[in-house]
Amino acid sequence: MTCTDFLATMTDYFDGETDAELLSEIRAHLDSCEHCEILVNTTRQTIQIYRDHQVYEFTAEVREHTISSIMHRCGLRKTA
Amino acid sequence: MPVLEQTGTEEIHPDIALVERARAGDAEAFETLVRQYDRPIFRVAQHITQNREDAEDIVQDVFLKAYRKLEQFQGNSKFSTWLTRIAVNESLMRLRKRKTSRTVSMDQDVQTEEGSIPRDFADWTPDPEQQYNQSELGEILQKTIAGLSPGFRTVFTLRDIEHLSTEETANALGLSVPAVKSRLLRARLQLRERLSRYLKRKDGSIKP
Ligand SMILES: [Zn+2]
Numbered sequence: 001m002t003c004t005d006f007l008a009t010m011t012d013y014f015d016g017e018t019d020a021e022l023l024s025e026i027r028a029h030l031d032s033c034e035h036c037e038i039l040v041n042t043t044r045q046t047i048q049i050y051r052d053h054q055v056y057e058f059t060a061e062v063r064e065h066t067i068s069s070i071m072h073r074c075g076l077r078k079t080a
Numbered sequence: 081m082p083v084l085e086q087t088g089t090e091e092i093h094p095d096i097a098l099v100e101r102a103r104a105g106d107a108e109a110f111e112t113l114v115r116q117y118d119r120p121i122f123r124v125a126q127h128i129t130q131n132r133e134d135a136e137d138i139v140q141d142v143f144l145k146a147y148r149k150l151e152q153f154q155g156n157s158k159f160s161t162w163l164t165r166i167a168v169n170e171s172l173m174r175l176r177k178r179k180t181s182r183t184v185s186m187d188q189d190v191q192t193e194e195g196s197i198p199r200d201f202a203d204w205t206p207d208p209e210q211q212y213n214q215s216e217l218g219e220i221l222q223k224t225i226a227g228l229s230p231g232f233r234t235v236f237t238l239r240d241i242e243h244l245s246t247e248e249t250a251n252a253l254g255l256s257v258p259a260v261k262s263r264l265l266r267a268r269l270q271l272r273e274r275l276s277r278y279l280k281r282k283d284g285s286i287k288p
Contacts, residue, residue: 011264073140
């Protein structure tokens, strides 16, 4: 398996959607290729860091105002 | 009132009952749905538009639209996926109006090969929190994801942040499964490459 071959399977590898044969080829490649090993680790870190950090905040105050406006605009609540 | 169809023998999702009640004008049921999904809708809208005020407006517009179109919800996709699809469309429409982005359609931004080939193979610092404080890191993350095209940002947000499956993402975006997979790969690689500038080990070494 070349690095390009690995790249083509990376999404399925991350999603656990590779069959056993392909998975062992991938593992063999990752064992022998430091670049792809780092690629996998840093890509996992990329995903994790975005999951862990809320980039934007929907504050409680804004949220309650938003929900109350929604209910009002839908005609489901009399007072906004 | 049309009866919602159930697919196969799967268990009935609790949302279906709430939708039925909301259709009958039950305010409490609709508010439960709103409170269940307003935060993910906000995140999706903000990631696509990169604008907090727009995202706040979009949350309102999405639920208003959903309430008005509740009769059209067929129940053959999840209610959350159906809402997400409305949110993506509203967000892209907002972007188009603002014209702040070069490409705002889900299928206009795939021509670029940028970031498809990884170049930076330096290992990262094991603990970014020690290198940057919360607000610095937040700024870096926001700047980095803002640099992706809307289509890539959207796929990354739905799959990797909101945990939608590939099929649900395809459904919400009106894309094929292979298209979602290829965009997700490029989005992840581009984000990784951009974050590498900030998070790679300063000593340049590869292994600890
Ligand atoms: Zn390799």
